[in-house]
Amino acid sequence: MSLGVLLPAERAQASIRSSATPARLTVLAAAVLLLAGVATSLAVGESSLTLGQVLSTLVGQGDPFSRLVVVDFRGPRVGAAVLVGCSLALAGAVLQSVARNPLASPDLLGLNAGASVAAVAVVILAGGNGGVSGLAASVGLPVAALVGSLTSGLVLYLLAIRGRQLDPVRMVVVGVGLAAAGTALVSWLLTLGDVMVVGPALAWLSGSLHAATWPGQAGLLVVLAAATGPLVLLARRLDLLVLGDDTAGGLGLDVHRTRILFLLLATALTGAATAVAGAVVFLALCAPQLARGLSRASRPPLLASALTGGALLVWADLAARMLLSWTGFGPTELPVGVFTAVLGAPYLLFVVARQRAGSEGIPS
Amino acid sequence: MKVTDLSLGYGERRIIHHVDLDIPAGALTVIVGPNGSGKSTLLRGMARLLRPATGAVHLNGTDIADLGHGALARQLALLPQAPATPAGLSVGDLVARGRFPHRSWYQRWSERDEEVVRRALSQVDLIDRADEPVTELSGGQRQRAWIAMVLAQDTEHLLLDEPTTFLDLAHAVDVMTLARSVAHDSGRTVICVLHDLTLAARFADHLVVVSQGRIAAAGAPKDVLTPEELDDVFGLSAHVIDVDGAPAVVPVRRA
Amino acid sequence: MLHAPRSGRAVTAWGSIAALVLLLPVVAVASLALGANALSPGELAHAVLHPDGAEGDVIVRSLRFPRTVLGLIVGAALGAAGVLMQGHTRNALAEPGLLGVSAGAAFAVVLGLRLELVQGLPGMIGAAAIGAASAAVVVHTLARRSIRQGGAALVVAGAAMTAFLGALTSAVVLLDAKTLDSYRFWAVGSLAERGQETPVTVLPFVVAGLLLAAVNARSLDLLALGDEVASAMGLRIRRARLVGLLAVTLLTAASVAACGPIAFIGLLAGTLARLMVGASWSRGVLAGALVGAVLTVTSDVVGRLVAGPGELQVGVVSGILGAPLLIAVIRRRELIL
Structure with missing residues (x-):
């Protein structure tokens, strides 16, 4: 064992830390994919626009018809897809780092379920014909979803922590239990309402951007913007949390407070996103892991995860919107959440099947 | 580092009872003890991962309870047992x-x-x-x-919790050689929990024996590791012989 | 598990089983008498012994009697299925609802109805059996590596399977308002208004499943010592696993087709049964079936009483009772059996 400060010549130039190039490329690729998805989604539909028309409308030129289609018809939906995708993926990236478990995501941890119970309660109990409207929709729904997801986040935290230590496996299993309990409550709520209310409620539950409006996503925009600041400032602490509680504590991190703060941020993002789009499942699980794999990072990178999530949801929503009209399978469109679940659940099963028992952060 | 009247535990369960300990600076201190004696708990208390029920730990005269998270981490580093990679x-x-x-x-x-x-x-x-x-x-x-x-x-102080677990003897010796050279060559204070008495005896400058949450003995290995002490604390009948100027523990062979 | 002397332990176990057997008629009578329209013992006796078409007679004979019998049958099925699954996976959280087996049955039923491939309860049971077996095989295969450690991967795989099949089920019902309307009442898990014939139709399937479960439980006692030991003692492991799968499939499919997915009964029954009878799987299956029957009927009665004049479906009550238990299991006990 050499004790001197001998620097081999070939290492003297480059930094000892790994290169940031894969991470930057991932961010770039995800951003391109996101923008392409937004442009395509705005252009494609019952009345197709050219890319030129979309672009000129976006910079404020465009003819009135294009303006109507882009800004009023398709805009809210595409905007919601971007915001929801980014928020959920951010929440997933944060939770996976905090729980040191690639399986941690708002849906598996039951945060979605809490938001769903609260929101469905509002829809069923306050809803008139065909769903909620007015004040109940614009204020009640987001607030209820936020409260619901914060409540389940609190319960999760209290149950998953023992002796101030967080057990990554326990956290996921507690979450599965919370989600199952939430499902039972939602099933019951669904039997209470009129079938005209239940249909939209179930579609919303399955994760749908169909009813997105500009005012409806203002709350999500506020939460996302508010969460970005602390996330950017504190991202470095996630690097420590993934090393385990004792190591992070030994490196001078206030583990308890840091973890609560991150959980709060993830929970708020989940609640706000769920209020807009319902339970879009598996996105928060897949997007961060995809970004992590491409960036070759030790935890899901935040910016790349958010962009990946946004891109995935925009494209998935476009597919959900167009699939039925292309295949002629029926007049109704599939909720995008059905789409993400059908694609994402096999991925989760693949992760479970591939992982070797006892390896890092993985329930064995 | 100075430990005074330190008591530690998890919840209601008290594990370390009123321990006083002086850790020599610039040397390798090894803490040994039977399974469940509280040696790792003691180390966690010294690193402030556990709050003391009584007493305090002082670094260069400052109570570590009064230090901020960052300030403590610049003076004292901890390597937990089997960390997550x-x-x-x-x-x-x-x-x-x-x-x-x-x-x-x-x-x-x-x-x-x-x-x-x-x-x-x-x-x-x-x-x-x-x-x-x-x-x-x-x-x-x-x-x-x-x-x-x-x-x-x-940091000036380095705490290692069972750094040789899961390692074969050659690699364990490697790691302990490193720990010792860190102490001697750069004058840092290294405190290490071990369960292997032979390794502890060969590498420690200062040996602390923990038994049932109390200090049973502390001092130079050759003073601490006596057949009587081993029988007393570990329930082990062993010869202690001198090899290369350090004691070696050899279990008695029964017919 | 404490090791009490074997005879003492067995006495406690048989005592618990006897207590459960005595409890059965009590909850059954309660289920006949209680509800939005509570009956006096006299009215109840009148309805049972000399029915003459009075209001109480109709309520008891055509409404409450079928649902009570159905509750007993379905509860026994789910309880035994829960114990069997816990034994085979060695996981304290295994049960049809959590591991995606019920979701598989539910999806197959909904798809079969929508495509008009199945009609009536026997057809639904057949479809449910195919769905349940497929889901069970997939989850078990994928999480097999983790089963030796009895870990959470199985639960996660089950949750993924449930979400996946749930999404497919939503897709099917959302495309058709008629299916949606009947689906939501079926999906919640209820014993009400299932018709007079339903108990009769599901009974043979459940009896067959329970018999297989009883046979399989003896193999489980050996499998609990590990596959190597069991096979060294002459057990044919693959056959034992297959019999177990067949039993779980029959029991789950019959109950899901009849009442929709009722969550947590299997988990509650499995956990309570092991508390009562200890490590013996043979007694565990019997106790589990009894606990399941008692719990299901009790949940149904509770649902009728707390939400009168309407009612809480049995699946909701069992969910509300079961979720805290699930979390208690996770917090207190080892997940590995």
């Missing part, structure tokens, strides 16, 4: 994380950080493997990478 983390990145307490959130990676990390990697002989994922390393190398991380923390 995230997949995909390179050796260089792992060791770089040891610099966390020295950087505020607005500070970028500095020349000084780079230099300290390189020195730590050279010290554990992994400078050429900085780009490899930690999970690809062998058990002994992985443990050395983690030790490099706490070395990069650049």
Whole structure:
């Protein structure tokens, strides 16, 4: 064992830390994919626009018809897809780092379920014909979803922590239990309402951007913007949390407070996103892991995860919107959440099947 | 480091009872004891991962309870038992994380950080493997990478919790040689929990024996490790012989 | 598990089983008498012994009697299925609802109805059996590596399977308002208004499943010592696993087709049964079936009483009772059996 400060010549130039190039490329690729998805989604539909028309409308030129289609018809939906995708993926990236478990995501941890119970309660109990409207929709729904997801986040935290230590496996299993309990409550709520209310409620539950409006996503925009600041400032602490509680504590991190703060941020993002789009499942699980794999990072990178999530949801929503009209399978469109679940659940099963028992952060 | 009247426990369960201890500076102190004696708990208390029920731990005259998280982490580093290694983390990145307490959130990676990390990697002989994922390393190398991380923390005190667990004898000796040289060559205070008496006896400058949450003996290995003490604390009948100037524990062979 | 002397332990176990057997008629009578329209013992006796078409007679004979019998049958099925699954996976959280087996049955039923491939309860049971077996095989295969450690991967795989099949089920019902309307009442898990014939139709399937479960439980006692030991003692492991799968499939499919997915009964029954009878799987299956029957009927009665004049479906009550238990299991006990 050499004790001197001998620097081999070939290492003297480059930094000892790994290169940031894969991470930057991932961010770039995800951003391109996101923008392409937004442009395509705005252009494609019952009345197709050219890319030129979309672009000129976006910079404020465009003819009135294009303006109507882009800004009023398709805009809210595409905007919601971007915001929801980014928020959920951010929440997933944060939770996976905090729980040191690639399986941690708002849906598996039951945060979605809490938001769903609260929101469905509002829809069923306050809803008139065909769903909620007015004040109940614009204020009640987001607030209820936020409260619901914060409540389940609190319960999760209290149950998953023992002796101030967080057990990554326990956290996921507690979450599965919370989600199952939430499902039972939602099933019951669904039997209470009129079938005209239940249909939209179930579609919303399955994760749908169909009813997105500009005012409806203002709350999500506020939460996302508010969460970005602390996330950017504190991202470095996630690097420590993934090393385990004792190591992070030994490196001078206030583990308890840091973890609560991150959980709060993830929970708020989940609640706000769920209020807009319902339970879009598996996105928060897949997007961060995809970004992590491409960036070759030790935890899901935040910016790349958010962009990946946004891109995935925009494209998935476009597919959900167009699939039925292309295949002629029926007049109704599939909720995008059905789409993400059908694609994402096999991925989760693949992760479970591939992982070797006892390896890092993985329930064995 | 000075421990006075320290009591520790988890919840209601008290594990360490009113312990007083002086740790010599610039030397390797090894804490041994039977399973469940509380030796790891004592180490966690010294690192402030557990709040004391009574008493205090002082570093250079300051109660560690009065230090901020960052201030403590700049004076004292801890390597937990069997730490979690995230997949995909390179050796260089792992060791770089040891610099966390020295950087505020607005500070970028500095020349000084780079230099300290390189020195730590050279010290554990992994400078050429900085780009490899930690999970690809062998058990002994992985443990050395983690030790490099706490070395990069650049602290006066270094606490290692069972750093030789899961290592074969050759690699365990490697790690203890490293721990000893860190203490002797750079004058740091290294405190290490071990369960292997033979390793402890060969490498420790100062040996602390913990039994049932109390200090049973402390001092130079040759003064502490006597057949009577071993029988008393560990229930072990053994010869203690002198090899290369350090005591070696050899269990009695019964017919 | 404490090791009490074997005879003492067995006495406690048989005592618990006897207590459960005595409890059965009590909850059954309660289920006949209680509800939005509570009956006096006299009215109840009148309805049972000399029915003459009075209001109470109609309520008891055509409404409450079928649902009570159905509750007993379905509860026994789910309880035994829960114990069997816990034994085979060695996981304290295994049960049809959590591991995606019920979701598989539910999806197959909904798809079969929508495509008009199945009609009536026997057809639904057949479809449910195919769905349940497929889901069970997939989850078990994928998480097999983790089963030796009895870990959470199985639960996660089950949750993924449930979500996946749930999404497919939503897709099917959302495309058709008629299916949606009947689906939501079926999906919640209820014993009400299932018709007079339903108990009769599901009974043979459940009896067959329970018999297989009883046979299989003896193999489980050996499998609990590990596959290597069991096979060294002459057990044919593959056959034992297959019999177990067949039993779980029959029991789950019959109950899901009849009442929709009722969550947590299997988990509650499995956990309570092991508390009562200890490590013996043979007694565990019997106790589990009894606990399941008692719990299901009790949940149904509770649902009728707390939400009168309407009612809480049995699946909701069992969910509300079961979720805290699930979390208690996770917090207190080892997940590995």
